[in-house]
Amino acid sequence: MTRWRPVIILPLLVLASWAVLALLSQHLPLQPDRIQLEFILAVPGEGALLGYDDLGRSIGERMIVGARTSFLVSAWVVCLSLLVGTLLGTASAYHGGWWDRVAVLTVDVFLAFPGILLAIALAGLLGPGIDNVVIALTIVGWVGYARLSRAQVLSLKHREHVQAAEALGASKWRIIRKHLLPLMLAPLIVEATFGIAAVVIAEAGLSFLGLGIQPPGASWGAMIRDGSRYMLVAPHMVIVPGVAIFAVVLSVNLLGDRLRDKLDIRMMSEEKGRA
Amino acid sequence: MLTYILQRLLSALLVIFGVVSIVFLLIHMIPGDPVEIMLGESASTADREMLRSALGLDQPVWLQFQQYLAGLLQLDMGNSIHFRRPVSDLLLERLPATGLLAAVTLLITVLLALPLGILAAVRRDSPWDSGAMTFSMLGVSIPNFWLGPILILVFSLWLGWFPVSGRSGFGSVILPALTLSTGLIAVLSRMVRSSMLEVLGEDYIRTAKAKGLPPRRVILQHGLRNAMLPVITLLGLQLGALLAGAVITETVFSWPGVGLLTIESIQSRDYPVVQACVLLISVTYVLVNLLTDLAYAWIDPRIRLGGQQ
Numbered sequence: 001m002t003r004w005r006p007v008i009i010l011p012l013l014v015l016a017s018w019a020v021l022a023l024l025s026q027h028l029p030l031q032p033d034r035i036q037l038e039f040i041l042a043v044p045g046e047g048a049l050l051g052y053d054d055l056g057r058s059i060g061e062r063m064i065v066g067a068r069t070s071f072l073v074s075a076w077v078v079c080l081s082l083l084v085g086t087l088l089g090t091a092s093a094y095h096g097g098w099w100d101r102v103a104v105l106t107v108d109v110f111l112a113f114p115g116i117l118l119a120i121a122l123a124g125l126l127g128p129g130i131d132n133v134v135i136a137l138t139i140v141g142w143v144g145y146a147r148l149s150r151a152q153v154l155s156l157k158h159r160e161h162v163q164a165a166e167a168l169g170a171s172k173w174r175i176i177r178k179h180l181l182p183l184m185l186a187p188l189i190v191e192a193t194f195g196i197a198a199v200v201i202a203e204a205g206l207s208f209l210g211l212g213i214q215p216p217g218a219s220w221g222a223m224i225r226d227g228s229r230y231m232l233v234a235p236h237m238v239i240v241p242g243v244a245i246f247a248v249v250l251s252v253n254l255l256g257d258r259l260r261d262k263l264d265i266r267m268m269s270e271e272k273g274r275a
Numbered sequence: 276m277l278t279y280i281l282q283r284l285l286s287a288l289l290v291i292f293g294v295v296s297i298v299f300l301l302i303h304m305i306p307g308d309p310v311e312i313m314l315g316e317s318a319s320t321a322d323r324e325m326l327r328s329a330l331g332l333d334q335p336v337w338l339q340f341q342q343y344l345a346g347l348l349q350l351d352m353g354n355s356i357h358f359r360r361p362v363s364d365l366l367l368e369r370l371p372a373t374g375l376l377a378a379v380t381l382l383i384t385v386l387l388a389l390p391l392g393i394l395a396a397v398r399r400d401s402p403w404d405s406g407a408m409t410f411s412m413l414g415v416s417i418p419n420f421w422l423g424p425i426l427i428l429v430f431s432l433w434l435g436w437f438p439v440s441g442r443s444g445f446g447s448v449i450l451p452a453l454t455l456s457t458g459l460i461a462v463l464s465r466m467v468r469s470s471m472l473e474v475l476g477e478d479y480i481r482t483a484k485a486k487g488l489p490p491r492r493v494i495l496q497h498g499l500r501n502a503m504l505p506v507i508t509l510l511g512l513q514l515g516a517l518l519a520g521a522v523i524t525e526t527v528f529s530w531p532g533v534g535l536l537t538i539e540s541i542q543s544r545d546y547p548v549v550q551a552c553v554l555l556i557s558v559t560y561v562l563v564n565l566l567t568d569l570a571y572a573w574i575d576p577r578i579r580l581g582g583q584q
Contacts, residue, residue, distance in 0.1 A: 105290070106293070108289075108290050108293070109290050109296075109297065112293070112557050112561045113557045114514075114516060114518045114519040114556060114557065115515060115516050115518075115520065116519055117518070117522060117556055118557075120537065120538075120541070121301060121541070121549055122304070124541030124549060125301055125302070125305050204420070205419075205523055208420040209523065209526060209541075224420060228527070231424060231428050232428075232432050238421070238424050238428070241421075242418075242424075246418070246421065249416040250412065253412060254412065
């Protein structure tokens with residue numbers, strides 16, 4: 001365990017600073033849109049730690065505002081998807097029959113759209129803006145949680161404690177809330193953790209394509225797109241936001257892996273099998 | 276086996292019908308009047324009405340859907356508003372580029388992920404293993420739209436080895452394919468590793484070793500062949516990630532494929548083309564997965580027998 005400490009502490013630090021910067025950004029004296037012509041494309045140096053962009057705006061300040069965009073979008077999308085997906089998956093599996101078949105088909109249809117393709121199309125049609133990004137990514141995102149919670153309920157609902165509760169006359173809602181959800185929590189939390197990484201990449205990807213937040217708002221993905229035009233003279237415009245996305249996503253994935261090893265029963269039995 | 280094939284075919288058809296329905300509904304999700312958004316406010320009333328009736332938007336929704344389906348069955352996906360040409364022609368023009376990119380990406384992925392995964396499994400807990408798994412972790416975390424520009428910066432702008440963008444000669448496919456394959460290699464090598472580890476613990480591997488077979492033969496012939504089944508399924512599923520990733524990667528490299536067409540059409544508000552691109556990519560994905568499942572059942576009798584139970 002001791003050997004792994006940096007692998008936990010470093011990602012935690014990265015994610016903590018991401019969250020703190022995102023939540024505090026509105027209270028900091030930032031001027032992310034202030035244009036300083038004398039600093040156009042200035043490389044990182046004494047004046048500004050992370051340099052300036054093609055309009056002479058401070059990249060460091062825009063990074064902080066961009067952190068807020070990606071943090072808020074991932075928080076909203078993961079929470080909404082988790083809520084909708086878990087409700088639908090749990091209800092369909094517990095209810096069974098006709099409902100369940102429709103739910104399974106719906107999930108299969110949504111899974112037939114590869115990756116964020118549907119989100120790209122939706123964001124493109126709904127029009128740019130952060131609200132539409134959240135809507136598009138939630139429409140794509142709930143499916144994973146629905147499938148997972150359905151599988152969980154199917155394996156749990158015949159357990160003795162659930163049957164006992166049914167025999168005692170507990171209502172469906174009570175059984176789901178008290179006897180199923182607590183047992184499903186661990187895999188859902190792991191899935192949601194990886195979901196954060198996926199949404200951070202997806203939001204930045206949509207913004208990179210010009211479908212996310214609109215100028216002068218800042219998003220790490222849009223910063224990469226703007227920077228890729230000036231790569232030869234100002235590579236820092238691409239490198240800085242990219243490193244930030246990479247660091248956040250890598251941290252989430254590393255923590256997700258640790259969390260899965262700790263919580264997931266299947267993984268734990270595999271570990272035991274090895275030993 | 277026949278029952279299994281029919282079952283899979285039927286469910287794939289149902290899914291494709293669902294996909295078609297959603298793609299059809301996309302145009303109805305546009306807030307406001309789609310015709311006005313496509314043509315802009317300055318368009319004349321006559322132009323608007325012409326487009327409205329060309330898109331069938333002046334008819335009831337169920338009739339529009341019927342016509343859309345009938346058109347699709349004849350591979351008629353309407354006309355592009357921007358290019359003023361049949362959408363199917365545009366797609367046919369762009370398909371070869373995406374096909375080439377996908378083929379080279381798959382080749383690179385398989386050529387790198389298999390050895391990496393096998394090495395990590397055979398030399399478990401060695402520096403090779405941790406190296407491969409570190410690469411895998413970095414690979415899944417790096418977004419295409421960042422890796423692409425960085426590769427352009429290093430290999431095109433600084434070293435001058437490959438063209439910056441576009442499709443000109445074979446060299447131009449290398450950087451987009453590398454960009455697309457990085458994430459796939461990361462996922463696949465992990466899968467190869469865990470699948471190999473499972474297989475290498477089986478009794479028949481012990482028997483093969485006890486017979487005195489050379490380790491290379493034990494690993495490749497007895498181990499890898501059995502470990503390949505889940506890997507093939509994953510590869511089928513990954514094609515989806517590849518196709519979706521192609522939309523972003525083609526945009527980064529201005530690679531003239533279906534992905535770039537999707538984004539160009541979104542930007543020019545050419546919605547019939549957007550619909551057709553999304554439909555084409557998704558249906559390809561469903562069909563590839565259907566084929567993977569059928570191939571899998573054909574190779575492994577446990578699957579088709581399990582399917583009948």
